[in-house]
Amino acid sequence: MRETPTGTPDPAAASATRDVPDATLARLPLYLRVLQTFADAGAATCSSVELAEAAGVNPAKVRKDLSHLGSYGTRGVGYDVEYLQYQIARGLGQTQTWDVVIVGAGNLGSALSTYGGFAPRGIRVAAVLDTDPSRVGSTVGDVEVRPLDVLDAVVAEHAIAIAVVAVPGEAAQEVADRLVAAGVTSILNFAPAVLQVPPHVQVRKVDLSVELQILAYHEQRKAETA
Amino acid sequence: MRETPTGTPDPAAASATRDVPDATLARLPLYLRVLQTFADAGAATCSSVELAEAAGVNPAKVRKDLSHLGSYGTRGVGYDVEYLQYQIARGLGQTQTWDVVIVGAGNLGSALSTYGGFAPRGIRVAAVLDTDPSRVGSTVGDVEVRPLDVLDAVVAEHAIAIAVVAVPGEAAQEVADRLVAAGVTSILNFAPAVLQVPPHVQVRKVDLSVELQILAYHEQRKAETA
DNA sequence: TCCTGTGAACTTCTTCACAGCC
DNA sequence: GGCTGTGAAGAAGTTCACAGGA
Numbered sequence: 001m002r003e004t005p006t007g008t009p010d011p012a013a014a015s016a017t018r019d020v021p022d023a024t025l026a027r028l029p030l031y032l033r034v035l036q037t038f039a040d041a042g043a044a045t046c047s048s049v050e051l052a053e054a055a056g057v058n059p060a061k062v063r064k065d066l067s068h069l070g071s072y073g074t075r076g077v078g079y080d081v082e083y084l085q086y087q088i089a090r091g092l093g094q095t096q097t098w099d100v101v102i103v104g105a106g107n108l109g110s111a112l113s114t115y116g117g118f119a120p121r122g123i124r125v126a127a128v129l130d131t132d133p134s135r136v137g138s139t140v141g142d143v144e145v146r147p148l149d150v151l152d153a154v155v156a157e158h159a160i161a162i163a164v165v166a167v168p169g170e171a172a173q174e175v176a177d178r179l180v181a182a183g184v185t186s187i188l189n190f191a192p193a194v195l196q197v198p199p200h201v202q203v204r205k206v207d208l209s210v211e212l213q214i215l216a217y218h219e220q221r222k223a224e225t226a
Numbered sequence: 227m228r229e230t231p232t233g234t235p236d237p238a239a240a241s242a243t244r245d246v247p248d249a250t251l252a253r254l255p256l257y258l259r260v261l262q263t264f265a266d267a268g269a270a271t272c273s274s275v276e277l278a279e280a281a282g283v284n285p286a287k288v289r290k291d292l293s294h295l296g297s298y299g300t301r302g303v304g305y306d307v308e309y310l311q312y313q314i315a316r317g318l319g320q321t322q323t324w325d326v327v328i329v330g331a332g333n334l335g336s337a338l339s340t341y342g343g344f345a346p347r348g349i350r351v352a353a354v355l356d357t358d359p360s361r362v363g364s365t366v367g368d369v370e371v372r373p374l375d376v377l378d379a380v381v382a383e384h385a386i387a388i389a390v391v392a393v394p395g396e397a398a399q400e401v402a403d404r405l406v407a408a409g410v411t412s413i414l415n416f417a418p419a420v421l422q423v424p425p426h427v428q429v430r431k432v433d434l435s436v437e438l439q440i441l442a443y444h445e446q447r448k449a450e451t452a
Numbered sequence: 453t454c455c456t457g458t459g460a461a462c463t464t465c466t467t468c469a470c471a472g473c474c
Numbered sequence: 475g476g477c478t479g480t481g482a483a484g485a486a487g488t489t490c491a492c493a494g495g496a
Contacts, residue, residue: 023465025443029436033418047477056420060467067479075478076474092439093446100438107340111333117418117435123442161445162438185448186441192259192343194282202444204437209343210255211430212326212388213318215412216349217251218428219387220319222411249487273455286489293457301456302496 020091024065028088029121030055031062035085047078089122099126099158101184103175104166105135105145108190112164114141126158131171148178155182162186169193176203246317250291254314255347256281257288261311273304315348325352325384327410329401330392331361331371334416338390340367352384357397374404381408388412395419402429 020028034054038046048066052059066072066079069091073079089095102109105128113128128140129148136147146154154160163184167175172191179187186202189195195203246254260280264272274292278285292298292305295317299305315321328335331354339354354366355374362373372380380386389410393401398417405413412428415421421429 019447020443021465022440025440026436029433029439030420034420049477054420056422058467060469061465063478064466064480071479073478074474075472076476078477093443094439096446098438098442098445107333107337111337112434114333115434117433118438121435121439123435123438162441164438186445188437188441194256194260194280196282202441204441206432206434206437207255207343208338208341208432209347209349210252211414211432212324212344212349212390213255213320213347214248214251215388215414215428215430216324217246217319219324219412220322247487274457275455284489286491287487289456290458290488297457299456300496301494302454304455 020068024068025092027055027057027061027065028092030057031065032085032088032092032121035081035088038081039085043081045074045078045080046084048073051079092121094122097122097124098162099124099160100162100164101125101127101129101151101154101158101160102164102166103129103148103151103179104164104190105130105132105138105140106166106168109164109166110140112166112190113143126160127154129154148175151178152182155184160184162188165189165191165195167191246294250294251318253281253283253287253291254318257291258311258314258318261307261314264307265311269307271300271304271306274299277305318347320348323348323350324388325350325386326388326390327351327353327355327377327380327384327386328390328392329355329374329377329405330390330397330417331356331358331364331366332392332394335390335392336366338392338416339369352386353380355380374401377404378408381410386410388414391415391417391421393417 031051034051037054048059048062052062055062069087072084072087100123102112102125109128109130113125118125125141125143128143128145129151130136130145131148135145138145161184163179163186165172165175165187169192172189172193173195176187176195176197180197180201185200187195187197189203189205190208192207197203257277260277263280274285274288278288281288292310295313298310298313326349328338328351335354335356339351344351351367351369354369354371355377356362356371357374361371364371387410389405389412391398391401391413395418398415398419399421402413402421402423406423406427411426413421413423415429415431416434418433423429
């Protein structure tokens with residue numbers, strides 16, 4: 001996962017163990033959501049095939065994914081819905097609530113701040129910050145937008161490790177620098193920019209237009225071969 | 227075959243636009259962005275190492291990615307920035323503009339509608355639709371929110387193939403059904419739901435909280451091993 | 453020399469197929 | 475009979491290392 005910069009292989013990095021593969025990790029929340037619909041429908045157990053169909057993936061993949069968490073199924077029967085929900089949540093680290101700070105109170109920052117999908121997954125938006133004075137003081141969701149200067153205090157107060165960057169591309173690097181200085185060690189970046197951060201800081205990037213471009217590419221290929 | 231611009235016979239280009247892997251496809255827009263900063267800085271050429279460092283990836287990966295488009299570099303020199311920009315854009319299908327329709331004018335739909343990153347990538351938001359009467363008639367960006375009922379007309383008028391679903395999870399499947407009925411063949415789904423669509427329809431899903439959960443997972447593992 | 457382009461090695465992810473248990 | 479868990483095969487993606495042109 002970690003990339004060693006050019007050349008020498010890093011044995012220390014290789015020895016760092018990772019229990020659950022990232023590809024699996026990305027699907028666990030999906031399984032959780034499907035399991036909740038099963039629970040709501042009153043199902044006590046479900047099979048890997050049912051889970052797979054509802055999640056739109058291959059049944060073998062479901063079983064392999066779940067096997068990374070342990071052996072929580074019963075042969076000939078399937079999985080206990082409630083127990084499996086608990087085990088997946090535990091595997092994901094949802095046993096605790098993570099406070100995050102969102103920097104940028106524009107459309108995207110506001111959308112994230114009011115996004116209902118975080119709370120049930122153990123993520124709480126502790127603060128929304130912005131440098132634009134016209135935005136500071138307004139309210140998104142039930143959180144007041146505060147100036148970026150309070151970053152250090154906010155990070156310290158809520159023991160924040162994770163931040164979301166939802167500012168324009170030009171401002172992203174400076175924001176990232178301030179986040180790192182404040183002690184944040186994981187950044188989710190929505191800005192169209194490549195962030196330079198120290199190796200101990202983890203960055204994930206979401207580019208809203210990349211997904212559309214991939215769809216457009218395939219549409220074009222459809223048109224070409226038609 | 228299609229028209230090959232200019233006199234230089236380039237058999238590689240003709241066959242190269244064929245098989246671009248999705249993993250590569252997802253990085254091409256990133257390279258485009260980096261190249262633009264190089265162009266803005268006045269650079270005429272750049273090497274795979276420079277490109278890789280600015281993009282935060284391995285140099286060999288850059289070269290392999292670009293090789294899927296054809297052989298546009300010069301050994302011993304590097305790549306011509308402007309020419310490479312053109313070739314990547316062409317490979318991505320940015321030679322034409324794609325009209326898309328966004329369904330859902332909530333925070334996320336609004337954020338997407340006003341997102342500045344689409345236009346430079348050949349994506350135009352042709353319409354924003356919503357079922358909520360209180361939202362219909364309002365304006366996001368420079369587009370008026372219209373009722374979902376005009377979907378068929380909008381899709382037909384703009385020859386729309388790609389749609390974005392930014393509605394609550396409960397409404398997502400019905401919206402998807404209507405999109406498919408209207409003739410849309412690619413859907414970008416932001417709703418927390420698994421969409422069931424016919425095989426000729428392509429769906430990509432973006433889950434905003436999954437990314438945060440993956441970061442939280444790794445944070446937890448850091449804490450455990452500390 | 454420098455740098456690209458690419459076969460080959462390597463790693464990661466996916467899928468198959470079946471042993472083992474209910 | 476049904477279903478899980480998993481070794482092994484297969485596919486996809488990444489990285490290495492070097493041949494070969496500028």
